[in-house]
Amino acid sequence: MSFATSVIRRRCTAQATIATPLGALLLARTADGLAGAWFEGQKYHAGALDAPQCPDDRLLRAAADQLEAYFAGRSSRFDVPLDLHGTDFQRNVWRQLLAIVPGQTCSYLDVARRVGSPGAVRAVGAAVGKNPLSIIVPCHRVVGSGGALTGYAGGLHRKRALLALEGHQQELH
Structure with a gap:
């Protein structure tokens, strides 16, 4: 279990599982914001949480509605408050991911440069992989060279x- 996941498990106040075209997605919140969005079977998934299932929780409902609009192609914006848990380096990487616009990609090296550590490509890759907020913190937009x-x-x-879905035009290898 990653550091971020263990913190989220302790601080989680409510959860909801939603259906998406790509499978079930577990949403988890803390008192401060949305902290987790994991696909079923995803690496670093939080697993079973002790927090109550609250599909009508206002924040979880807002996240679910925004994800539904995203998958329907009506919106690519997410504006729910986020509660990012991870090391300082991980949170810095995740903030850089939030700046990648839909339909665009960047490389792990680009992200490493943006966080001021061009030699830390592998560390950036590890941070991207441990992102606890799939789709919303768009780690899927990071590609190899x-x-x-x-x-x-x-x-x-x-x-x-x-x-x-985001209309990425480049040939995907």
């Missing part, structure tokens, strides 16, 4: 589908 699709904790089939 030359546009190659490399690792995605939710599975490469989901990464391809998310990029296609």
